[in-house]
Amino acid sequence: MCTMIAHQAKIQGRGKSGQDWFELREANVSYDHPYDMPLEHALNIDFVNEAAGPGARVAVELSVDAARKLVQTIEAVLAQADQRGVLEDKHQPTNR
Amino acid sequence: MYQTNQYEGMIAETVSMQGHKGDMINAYVARPLGSGPFPGMVVIHHAPGWDEWYRECTRRFAHHGYVAISPNLYFRDGHGTPEDVGAKVRAGGGIPDEQVLGDLDGAKNLLRALPYVGKIGVFGTCSGGRHGFLAACRLKGFDALVECWGGRVVQSKEEVTPKQPVAPIDYTKDLSCPMIGLFGNDDKSPSPEQVNLHEAELKKHGKNYEFHRYDGAGHGFFYYDRPAYRQEQAVDGWKKLFAFCDKTLKS
Numbered sequence: 001m002c003t004m005i006a007h008q009a010k011i012q013g014r015g016k017s018g019q020d021w022f023e024l025r026e027a028n029v030s031y032d033h034p035y036d037m038p039l040e041h042a043l044n045i046d047f048v049n050e051a052a053g054p055g056a057r058v059a060v061e062l063s064v065d066a067a068r069k070l071v072q073t074i075e076a077v078l079a080q081a082d083q084r085g086v087l088e089d090k091h092q093p094t095n096r
Numbered sequence: 097m098y099q100t101n102q103y104e105g106m107i108a109e110t111v112s113m114q115g116h117k118g119d120m121i122n123a124y125v126a127r128p129l130g131s132g133p134f135p136g137m138v139v140i141h142h143a144p145g146w147d148e149w150y151r152e153c154t155r156r157f158a159h160h161g162y163v164a165i166s167p168n169l170y171f172r173d174g175h176g177t178p179e180d181v182g183a184k185v186r187a188g189g190g191i192p193d194e195q196v197l198g199d200l201d202g203a204k205n206l207l208r209a210l211p212y213v214g215k216i217g218v219f220g221t222c223s224g225g226r227h228g229f230l231a232a233c234r235l236k237g238f239d240a241l242v243e244c245w246g247g248r249v250v251q252s253k254e255e256v257t258p259k260q261p262v263a264p265i266d267y268t269k270d271l272s273c274p275m276i277g278l279f280g281n282d283d284k285s286p287s288p289e290q291v292n293l294h295e296a297e298l299k300k301h302g303k304n305y306e307f308h309r310y311d312g313a314g315h316g317f318f319y320y321d322r323p324a325y326r327q328e329q330a331v332d333g334w335k336k337l338f339a340f341c342d343k344t345l346k347s
Contacts, residue, residue, distance in 0.1 A: 002248070004189050008187060028187030048184070059183060
């Protein structure tokens with residue numbers, strides 16, 4: 001059941017939902033019921049923009065193993081970028 | 097069991113209703129056609145949201161002769177697909193118990209005001225099972241409770257939050273109506289040990305209850321759209337709960 005285990009991180013980023021990109025402001029991470037993954041509980045990450053309403057959401061649902069691998073992979077990529085001196089610590093908006 | 101030569105008809109629609117602190121929220125109501133009297137049922141949706149399964153569940157009660165209302169407990173969290181709204185609520189750690197009780201009281205009062213409604217029960221699964229138990233303990237006017245795998249009826253100190261400040265089991269002495277509980281023995285929340293504690297507390301206070309525990313079933317074994325669905329146990333569970341509701345609410 002609903003574990004209510006949830007944390008929120010304020011983030012800066014962009015997410016794609018359908019054909020459109022939108023600004024992301026929060027990442028909601030929970031270990032609770034997934035909607036589509038065929039598990040009772042999953043590690044769910046909802047990248048959202050709360051100010052834009054519930055539909056501004058990019059969702060992923062991961063098994064525990066997959067979630068751990070993702071964390072390790074992100075850390076590894078950031079460490080490698082840091083070693084090469086290309087890590088941008090602060091969000092730098094760029095014109096595209 | 098209905099007969100093939102009987103008249104049958106139903107109306108189902110969304111309505112507005114007064115909830116906690118007089119807030120207007122929406123609800124889904126399904127009722128048999130006819131003058132009644134019919135028993136009423138407040139149908140409490142689960143944590144994933146006010147979704148299609150709960151629409152069908154509400155109509156199922158109507159099909160069995162109940163005026164059923166399912167209030168949208170997530171109304172204040174915005175509108176969109178049930179998934180998107182449910183995900184928002186999930187991220188926020190659920191909704192406050194006091195607000196839920198206010199909304200359930202409003203739903204019950206709406207049924208009570210209908211001239212063709214008699215006794216009123218309350219039904220819920222998952223977080224809705226927990227909310228149902230809370231409602232049957234803390235609100236007046238319910239005549240039966242159907243609790244399906246209510247998780248966190250037994251809450252550890254670590255699970256107590258400002259939104260859910262008291263473990264529902266602590267209100268057991270105030271349970272004001274007969275109840276039926278359905279649980280899967282492979283469930284993690286409530287675990288069989290937590291169901292034992294729940295039952296022991298009901299026994300201790302001399303409450304009128306019946307529990308049915310199913311082997312080979314886990315959490316949410318009624319949900320035909322999830323892998324947790326267990327056909328045999330679900331069919332038996334529905335049979336038992338309608339037998340209980342008919343006996344308690346149609347007499």
